[in-house]
Amino acid sequence: MNSRSKETPKSTQMKTQKTRPEIVECVPNFSEGRRPEVIETIVGAIRDVPGVTVLDYSSDPDHNRMVVTFIGNKETVLDGAFAGVAKAVELIDMEKHQGGHPRIGAADVVPFIPISGVEMKDCVEIAKRLGAMIADKLSVPVYLYGEAAQDPARRDLANVRKGQYEGLKVAITDPDRTPDFGPARMHPSAGATAVGARGPLVAYNINLGTRDVRVAKEIVKAVRAATGGFTTVKAMAVELEEAGQVQVSMNLTDCFKTPIHRVFEAVKREAMARGVLVTKSEVIGLLPVQALVDLARFYIQAHDLTVENVLEARLLEGQ
Amino acid sequence: MNSRSKETPKSTQMKTQKTRPEIVECVPNFSEGRRPEVIETIVGAIRDVPGVTVLDYSSDPDHNRMVVTFIGNKETVLDGAFAGVAKAVELIDMEKHQGGHPRIGAADVVPFIPISGVEMKDCVEIAKRLGAMIADKLSVPVYLYGEAAQDPARRDLANVRKGQYEGLKVAITDPDRTPDFGPARMHPSAGATAVGARGPLVAYNINLGTRDVRVAKEIVKAVRAATGGFTTVKAMAVELEEAGQVQVSMNLTDCFKTPIHRVFEAVKREAMARGVLVTKSEVIGLLPVQALVDLARFYIQAHDLTVENVLEARLLEGQ
Numbered sequence: 001m002n003s004r005s006k007e008t009p010k011s012t013q014m015k016t017q018k019t020r021p022e023i024v025e026c027v028p029n030f031s032e033g034r035r036p037e038v039i040e041t042i043v044g045a046i047r048d049v050p051g052v053t054v055l056d057y058s059s060d061p062d063h064n065r066m067v068v069t070f071i072g073n074k075e076t077v078l079d080g081a082f083a084g085v086a087k088a089v090e091l092i093d094m095e096k097h098q099g100g101h102p103r104i105g106a107a108d109v110v111p112f113i114p115i116s117g118v119e120m121k122d123c124v125e126i127a128k129r130l131g132a133m134i135a136d137k138l139s140v141p142v143y144l145y146g147e148a149a150q151d152p153a154r155r156d157l158a159n160v161r162k163g164q165y166e167g168l169k170v171a172i173t174d175p176d177r178t179p180d181f182g183p184a185r186m187h188p189s190a191g192a193t194a195v196g197a198r199g200p201l202v203a204y205n206i207n208l209g210t211r212d213v214r215v216a217k218e219i220v221k222a223v224r225a226a227t228g229g230f231t232t233v234k235a236m237a238v239e240l241e242e243a244g245q246v247q248v249s250m251n252l253t254d255c256f257k258t259p260i261h262r263v264f265e266a267v268k269r270e271a272m273a274r275g276v277l278v279t280k281s282e283v284i285g286l287l288p289v290q291a292l293v294d295l296a297r298f299y300i301q302a303h304d305l306t307v308e309n310v311l312e313a314r315l316l317e318g319q
Numbered sequence: 320m321n322s323r324s325k326e327t328p329k330s331t332q333m334k335t336q337k338t339r340p341e342i343v344e345c346v347p348n349f350s351e352g353r354r355p356e357v358i359e360t361i362v363g364a365i366r367d368v369p370g371v372t373v374l375d376y377s378s379d380p381d382h383n384r385m386v387v388t389f390i391g392n393k394e395t396v397l398d399g400a401f402a403g404v405a406k407a408v409e410l411i412d413m414e415k416h417q418g419g420h421p422r423i424g425a426a427d428v429v430p431f432i433p434i435s436g437v438e439m440k441d442c443v444e445i446a447k448r449l450g451a452m453i454a455d456k457l458s459v460p461v462y463l464y465g466e467a468a469q470d471p472a473r474r475d476l477a478n479v480r481k482g483q484y485e486g487l488k489v490a491i492t493d494p495d496r497t498p499d500f501g502p503a504r505m506h507p508s509a510g511a512t513a514v515g516a517r518g519p520l521v522a523y524n525i526n527l528g529t530r531d532v533r534v535a536k537e538i539v540k541a542v543r544a545a546t547g548g549f550t551t552v553k554a555m556a557v558e559l560e561e562a563g564q565v566q567v568s569m570n571l572t573d574c575f576k577t578p579i580h581r582v583f584e585a586v587k588r589e590a591m592a593r594g595v596l597v598t599k600s601e602v603i604g605l606l607p608v609q610a611l612v613d614l615a616r617f618y619i620q621a622h623d624l625t626v627e628n629v630l631e632a633r634l635l636e637g638q
Contacts, residue, residue, distance in 0.1 A: 023634070055630075055633045056627070056628075056633075115630070200630075260619065261618065261619060264618075264619040264620075278620055279620070280620050280621070280622045280623070281619050281620050281621050282621060282622075282623055282624075283621060283624055283628050285628070286628060286629070286630040286633065287628050287629055287630060288629075288630050288631070289608060289611070289629050289630065289631045289632075292608070292611040292612065292614075292615055292629065293611065295611075295614065295615055295618065295619065296611055296614050299580065299583075299614065299618040300579065300580060300583040300600050300614065301583075301597055301598070301599050301600050302599070302600050302601060302602060303599045303601075304599070304601055305601075305602055308375070309375075309602050309604070309605060309606050310605070310606055310607075310608050310611065310631075311374075311434070311605040311606065311607050311608065312607070312608045312629075312631055312632050313608075313631050314374045314375075314605065315342070315390075
C-alpha cells in the first residue's frame with residue numbers, strides 16, 4: 001500500500017531563495033502569580049511594543065510566578081523585554097512576596113534565545129544591552145548569566161540566585177556577588193534581575209498521584225544532574241495544594257541531548273517503584289517540533305521520522 | 320520551577336490580520352518504483368510547474384509504485400497534477416507492470432486534499448476539472464472517487480480498483496464500471512486513472528521481525544475496518560524480500576478519529592501475542608503536527624498539550 005524507496009532518496013527538500021526570518025525568543029519570568037490584573041498588565045506592556053509577538057504566558061499561584069514567551073527581531077525583543085521588566089518593577093513588591101520558586105527580584109530572570117537567523121553571540125549582545133538599561137533607568141542591579149555570563153560561576157543561574165531575594169539583600173556586598181550592572185545594592189522593592197542567553201529550554205512538570213512530597217523529592221534526586229541524574233536536568237519538588245498531588249518540576253536544558261521522553265520514563269518508573277502513578281505531565285511554553293519527532297521515534301519506533309515529515313514544518317520552509 | 324495558572328487562561332493566541340494562505344495538497348500515486356530515471360522524470364515534470372512545491376516523494380520496488388506529495392493553490396495544483404499524469408502516461412507501460420500493490424493505471428490515483436484557505440468542495444471541483452482534462456487530452460478513462468464520487472459506491476477507492484488493471488480491461492464495459500470521463504475503453508498502455516478528493520490521510524507501515532507473512536495477514540485482519548478492526552483503517556500484508564521481514568501496510572483515513580499511536584499499540588500487541596516484535600514503523604509523506612501532539616498526549620500523559628505549544632506552528636500563525 002505504501003512505498004518507501006530503498007535506493008532513491010526519501011525526500012526532496014525544496015530550498016527557498018528567501019533568507020530565514022530574524023527571530024529571537026525571550027522568556028522572562030516575573031514574581032507574580034496571584035493577582036490577575038498585575039499579570040495581564042505586565043503581559044500587555046510587552047504585547048504593546050511594535051514588532052513583538054507574544055506567543056504564550058502562564059502563571060501559577062503556588063509558585064507565585066509568571067512566565068511570558070515572546071519573539072521579535074534583535075531590536076524589538078530588547079524593547080519588549082525592557083517594557084515587561086519596567087512594569088514588573090513598578091507593580092511588584094518583593095518585601096511582600098512569598099512563593100514556591102526561588103527568585104531574586106520582581107523581574108527574576110530574562111533569557112534571550114536564538115531561534116532563526118541569529119546566533120548565540122547576538123543574544124549575548126542583547127542581554128548585555130538590556131542589563132545596562134535596567135540598571136541605568138530602573139536602578140535595579142543586574143547579573144549576567146548563562147551564555148552571557150562574564151564570570152564562569154554565573155553560567156549557572158542557581159549560583160546567581162543563591163540565598164534568593166532575602167539572602168541576596170545581605171550578600172550583594174560580598175565580592176563574589178557584585179552585580180554586572182548597577183550598584184551593589186538591591187532595589188528596595190524590586191530586588192535584582194538576572195539577564196542572559198541560552199539555548200532552547202523545555203520547562204516540564206510531572207504530577208504524581210500522591211500527597212507525599214517525599215516521593216517527589218526522591219525522584220528529583222534521581223533525575224537531576226546535581227545528584228547523579230541526567231546531566232541536562234534541573235529539578236525540584238513542589239506540593240500542589242489545590243490538586244492534592246505533588247510535582248517534579250524540571251528544566252530540561254537541552255531536550256536534544258536528553259529527550260523529554262527519556263526523562264518521563266525515568267520519573268514514571270521511579271514513581272511506580274514507590275507505588276505511585278503519573279497523573280499528567282505538562283510542558284510550559286513552547287516546544288520545538290523536533291522534540292515531538294524524537295518522542296514519536298521512540299514510542300512508535302518510527303526510526304526514519306524527521307521534521308521533514310511534518311506538514312507545518314515544511315510549510316515554513318516554503319515561505 | 321515552572322508555573323501553570325489555575326485561573327488565568329493558559330495561553331494567548333495572537334490572531335493575525337492576514338488571510339490564511341490558499342493551499343491544496345495533491346498526492347498522486349504512479350505505477351513505477353523500479354526505474355529511477357522514470358521516477359525522477361515524473362517528479363521533475365510536476366516540480367517544473369510554476370507555483371507548485373514538491374514536498375516529498377518516495378518509491379518502492381516491491382510495490383513497484385511511487386508517491387509524490389506536492390502543494391499549490393487551486394490553479395497550480397491542477398496544472399501540477401496534469402503534468403505528472405501526462406508524463407506517467409507517456410513513460411509507463413501497464414502491459415509490462417508487476418508489483419505488490421493494487422493499481423488500475425500508469426497514473427493510478429490522484430487525490431486532492433484541502434489544507435488551508437480551501438474547502439472540500441473546492442477540491443472536488445479541481446478533481447472534476449482534472450478528470451475531464453485527462454480523458455480529453457490523454458484518452459485515459461477517469462473514475463471520480465472519495466468525496467468527488469458521483470456514484471456512492473465509488474466513495475471507496477477499493478471498489479474503483481476492483482480487479483485491478485487486468486480485470487478492469489474486461490470489466491470496463493460493465494454498466495457499473497462506466498468511467499466518469501472518457502470512453503468505456505482502457506488506454507492501451509496507461510490503463511485508467513482514479514481522481515478524487517479526501518481529508519488528510521496517513522500512509523503508515525509497521526515492520527515485523529518475522530519472515531512469516533501469515534502473522535502480518537492475521538494482524539491486518541485485526542486492525543482493518545473490513546474485518547472488525549478500526550473503522551478508519553485500511554491495511555494489507557506485504558512481504559519485504561530485501562529485509563527478510565513482513566509488513567502491515569496501512570492507510571489511516573482519519574488520524575484524528577483513530578490516532579496513529581492507537582493503531583501502533585494494537586499492532587504491536589497482536590504481534591507480541593504471536594512472539595513477534597515490531598522492528599520499526601514508518602510514516603510515508605507528511606503528518607499534521609496535531610498527530611504528533613496527540614501521540615505525546617498519550618505516551619507522556621501531557622493532557623494539556625496542544626499545537627499551540629509547538630514553536631513552528633506558532634511561527635506559522637504569526638506570518
